[in-house]
Amino acid sequence: MLRAIAGLHRPAAGRIALDDEVWFDAAAGVDRAPDERSTGFVFQEYALFPHLSVRANVAFAGAARAPELLERFGIARLADAKPGDLSGGERQRVALARALARDPAVLLLDEPLAALDANTRRDVRDELRAILHELALPTVVVTHDFRDAAALADRIGVVVDGSLRQLGTVADLVERPADAFVVGFTGANLLTGAATALAGGGAEILLDGGAVIRSAAPAAGRVGIAISPWEIDLVLPGGADGRNAVPGVITAITRDGERAHVRAGALVAEVPSGTVAALGLRPGMEVLATFGAAQARVVALSPPPGPSGP
Amino acid sequence: MGRYRGITRFAAGRGFTALQALALGLLLTFLALPIVALITQAPLGDIPHLLGEHQVRQALAVTLRTNAIANVIFLGLGTPAAYFVATRRFRGRALVLTLVELPLVLPPAVAGIGLLAAFGAGGLFGADLQNAGVVLPFTQWAVILAILFVASPFYVRSAIAAFEAVDPTLTDAARTLGASRARTFARIALPLAAGGLGAGWVLAFARGIGEFGATIIFAGSVRGQTQTLTLAIYEILDSSFDVALAIGVLLVVLSGGILLSFKLLSAWRSSTSTSPARYGISPSISA
Numbered sequence: 001m002l003r004a005i006a007g008l009h010r011p012a013a014g015r016i017a018l019d020d021e022v023w024f025d026a027a028a029g030v031d032r033a034p035d036e037r038s039t040g041f042v043f044q045e046y047a048l049f050p051h052l053s054v055r056a057n058v059a060f061a062g063a064a065r066a067p068e069l070l071e072r073f074g075i076a077r078l079a080d081a082k083p084g085d086l087s088g089g090e091r092q093r094v095a096l097a098r099a100l101a102r103d104p105a106v107l108l109l110d111e112p113l114a115a116l117d118a119n120t121r122r123d124v125r126d127e128l129r130a131i132l133h134e135l136a137l138p139t140v141v142v143t144h145d146f147r148d149a150a151a152l153a154d155r156i157g158v159v160v161d162g163s164l165r166q167l168g169t170v171a172d173l174v175e176r177p178a179d180a181f182v183v184g185f186t187g188a189n190l191l192t193g194a195a196t197a198l199a200g201g202g203a204e205i206l207l208d209g210g211a212v213i214r215s216a217a218p219a220a221g222r223v224g225i226a227i228s229p230w231e232i233d234l235v236l237p238g239g240a241d242g243r244n245a246v247p248g249v250i251t252a253i254t255r256d257g258e259r260a261h262v263r264a265g266a267l268v269a270e271v272p273s274g275t276v277a278a279l280g281l282r283p284g285m286e287v288l289a290t291f292g293a294a295q296a297r298v299v300a301l302s303p304p305p306g307p308s309g310p
Numbered sequence: 311m312g313r314y315r316g317i318t319r320f321a322a323g324r325g326f327t328a329l330q331a332l333a334l335g336l337l338l339t340f341l342a343l344p345i346v347a348l349i350t351q352a353p354l355g356d357i358p359h360l361l362g363e364h365q366v367r368q369a370l371a372v373t374l375r376t377n378a379i380a381n382v383i384f385l386g387l388g389t390p391a392a393y394f395v396a397t398r399r400f401r402g403r404a405l406v407l408t409l410v411e412l413p414l415v416l417p418p419a420v421a422g423i424g425l426l427a428a429f430g431a432g433g434l435f436g437a438d439l440q441n442a443g444v445v446l447p448f449t450q451w452a453v454i455l456a457i458l459f460v461a462s463p464f465y466v467r468s469a470i471a472a473f474e475a476v477d478p479t480l481t482d483a484a485r486t487l488g489a490s491r492a493r494t495f496a497r498i499a500l501p502l503a504a505g506g507l508g509a510g511w512v513l514a515f516a517r518g519i520g521e522f523g524a525t526i527i528f529a530g531s532v533r534g535q536t537q538t539l540t541l542a543i544y545e546i547l548d549s550s551f552d553v554a555l556a557i558g559v560l561l562v563v564l565s566g567g568i569l570l571s572f573k574l575l576s577a578w579r580s581s582t583s584t585s586p587a588r589y590g591i592s593p594s595i596s597a
Binding site: 003 | 477479480483484485486487488489490497498501502538
């Protein structure tokens with residue numbers, strides 16, 4: 001998709017335009033060369049020119065802005081180094097500075113954090129978020145990681161096999177996921193079951209696991225139910241408070257600072273670490289995962305991929 | 311029993327190693343012998359004097375002049391041609407690659423007769439050339455054409471490999487940074503492929519200096535006109551073996567220098583490339 005915007009790949013159909021400047025139009029036969037499109041492309045592995053210094057890399061697209069950009073990204077002291085001598089985070093900053101040297105109208109980032117190890121990744125993600133915020137430039141980021149997308153983007157488009165499943169804010173995707181894939185992408189739990197509409201609104205769902213829950217939204221037939229991990233409370237058996245309660249045996253507990261991820265049956269709950277201690281939770285215990293009817297979000301199940309599917 | 315078998319196997323292993331070492335020794339001796347003989351037989355003290363002979367100086371001038379022109383031509387045509395083949399996928403590409411490599415396996419005498427058949431008086435283009443007032447066979451241009459035919463494939467083949475080894479993402483990046491195709495070629499592809507181009511050039515240059523068969527058929531051996539150093543050796547052989555040996559020593563020094571620069575170039579390439587796996591290419595000398 002980014003390669004199509006930048007002019008490195010020619011799509012079979014469609015139209016690409018920036019404001020009223022048409023870059024590509026299959027029907028009208030318009031296809032501008034990459035150097036005639038005002039894009040700043042940051043490649044996945046950064047694609048820095050190995051034979052040029054950091055300064056020459058940044059100056060490649062625009063010598064005038066190079067000193068200022070080197071200063072701004074804190075890489076002025078590396079100006080004479082070759083890309084091969086830089087760390088992952090430094091390479092990314094050089095790649096960003098180089099892409100911006102052309103003063104592009106659009107910034108394209110291809111998996112900007114994929115080349116980094118887990119430790120660097122979080123720091124660079126925060127840094128990148130600050131930079132993008134400051135640049136206030138239209139930016140398209142391609143990523144497979146929902147946390148990266150949530151941290152960097154105002155709007156997220158979920159693309160599966162080349163087709164757009166949902167376009168919306170982070171809140172849209174979490175609150176109103178379009179389908180089961182989006183649920184999985186945002187890291188929410190997905191349960192499946194058979195729904196029966198209730199006379200007073202909402203629906204009752206017989207989960208495949210055997211439990212019966214209610215949703216606030218109406219539903220009927222085979223449906224998926226999405227529940228975010230942080231909206232699930234864990235209680236000991238018998239402690240249900242009238243809300244939805246799904247029993248499950250704890251198989252894993254992962255502490256991550258203040259929060260703990262507890263896998264109980266088919267669900268993952270994210271609860272305060274204090275709760276784990278207070279209830280004495282440990283693998284092998286049976287608990288009830290409870291959540292409100294409003295938090296049980298009904299989503300359409302994606303059609304199973306047929307043998308002759310596209 | 312097992313122990314004895316172990317010893318036998320050990321002995322057999324030693325025997326095989328010895329056999330390999332023997333084979334290597336024989337081969338090296340055979341390969342080095344002519345060079346050693348050349349240097350011991352040649353009147354080393356007299357070499358400057360012998361090389362000062364008029365015929366030798368003429369041959370040296372012809373060799374340098376024709377090779378210089380041929381090199382300029384195959385570098386000028388071969389580099390863009392190789393970049394085209396390396397960066398594009400088109401129908402008949404495999405055929406193009408085969409045609410480029412054909413002169414490498416063709417006997418030089420066949421190349422000479424082929425050139426004569428194409429550009430000679432009764433040849434394919436002979437009449438047209440004659441009408442235009444151009445006579446190629448047995449002129450210095452014939453020497454240049456013969457060198458071009460036999461030597462340029464060494465360069466072009468190596469240049470294609472060198473350009474293919476340049477990461478296409480880098481040239482894509484250059485395009486998105488506003489560089490035209492020409493600037494991308496000059497600033498990115500050419501410097502990144504420089505090592506491979508240089509290595510190919512060294513091989514082609516060496517082949518051109520050593521050219522004999524195609525030249526003697528297509529250009530003849532006219533003193534001061536088409537007689538190169540290798541042709542001069544052949545002609546002088548009967549009259550003055552010492553002069554022939556002296557030219558031989560000169561060419562050994564020249565070839566040794568070429569081989570050394572090829573090795574240095576390869577070493578320099580592997581030390582400057584950031585990612586040997588991606589940019590490292592080694593065109594084989596044997597090609």
